[in-house]
Amino acid sequence: MKYILATALLAICAGAWAGPAPWYQWRSKIDGTLSCAQTTLGFGWERASGPYKDSRCEKPALVK
Structure with missing residues (x-):
């Protein structure tokens, strides 16, 4: 039981260090419209x- 709790807490802490997802510019294949x-x-x-x-x-x- 201790190991399950420790693993769950480790997973939660690892998520706290994660940064936001990057944004990309997307182009429509139909008419060339751009969207972010x-x-x-x-x-x-x-x-x-x-x-x-x-x-x-x-x-x-910045790409790492």
Whole structure:
């Protein structure tokens, strides 16, 4: 029981150090429209550029 509790606490603490997900600029395959999102917008979209720090895709993120 102690090991299960210790493992659960370790997992929670590891999540506390995680940073936010990066943002990417996505381009529509149909009409070329650009959009900024953290994950793909669906089948008809391809990643155009990124990663970015902000939701407006203006501040480039440092890639480690």
